[in-house]
Amino acid sequence: MGKRAVIVGGELVSWSAAVTLREAGCTPALVVSQYPKAESYGAFNAAGRTVLRVPVATRTRVTRVIGKGRCQAVEIAHLDTGKRRTVECDTVVFTGDWIPDHELARSAGIELDRATLGPLTDTALRTSRPGVFAAGNLVHPVDVADAAALDGKHVADQVIHHLHGRPQPTQGLRLLADAPFRWIAPQILRPGDPAPARGKLLLWTDDFAHVPKVTVHQDGRVITRRTSPWPAAPGRRRR
Structure with a gap:
């Protein structure tokens, strides 16, 4: 373990x-965030600065890791x-900008959502x-463990229907997220299908x-608005 770390994210x-x-x-010498403020909840950001005494560099990114054999700075x-x-450190911890655990799906040729x-x-x-079928943090970037487990509970009935011979549907309405949203999950709605897990769509x-x-x-018509x-x-x- 090193003695001085920079945390990315x-x-x-x-x-x-x-x-x-x-x-x-x-x-922990520094937290680096590309956003105008750290992405975590305000209470955690305040505690990090005052209790842990870790400064935050906002609107900032790491451009180079310096060192040979061992990190010396970033x-x-x-x-x-x-x-x-340049910030001296011997450890860099990357914590942000998640992607799903999709290696098996990708190698199996399953279609991936580009977002x-x-x-x-x-x-x-x-x-x-x-x-x-796919559930939990395979479907989208990070979610908490209990929500991923509820995805598993949700998909169990659908697996049973498949095993009983229910045909695979072909038609569906594709959902697209517009800026400032990066993605939405799940991405396909079909008449007759169940509501998504926990009855909610996920957005990032x-x-x-x-x-x-x-x-x-x-089609240019407002379906609903929510605050x-x-x-x-x-x-x-x-959600």
Whole structure:
């Protein structure tokens, strides 16, 4: 274990990494986030700065890891000004910008959604290959373990229907997420299919919004509008 670390990403798990590093005797020297503020909840960001005393470099990315055989420092650049500086460290922890655990699906030739990088699925969690279903963090980037487990509960009935000979449907309505959303999951709606797991679609945003408003359009017509009391932020999936 090193003695001084830079953490890339400002999500909730980034602060968890900071705590783990301190307990292991490694000082978290800096958190680096490409966004105007760290992506985690405000209370965790405040605790990270005041209790853990870890500074946050916002609108910043790592441009170079310096060292041979062992990390000695990282070079970071401000995304707006281009100004660069070097931060001494012997450890770099990458915690952000997740992708699904999709290796088996990709190698099996299952169609992937270009936004999530997980298998393209419908609300029954069917994939493009008949008899193959996907659930949890295979379908989309990171979600909490209990939600992934509920995906498994949701898909069990659909697997049973398949085993009893229910044919694979062919038609469906493709859902597309528009900016500032990066992706939506699942991506296919079909008449007669069940509602998605937990009765909700998942979305991932690239922007902060204190009172997010989501609008659904079809063929130029507004289907519905919803206002959420919970803030939206990068690094957090929304239902």
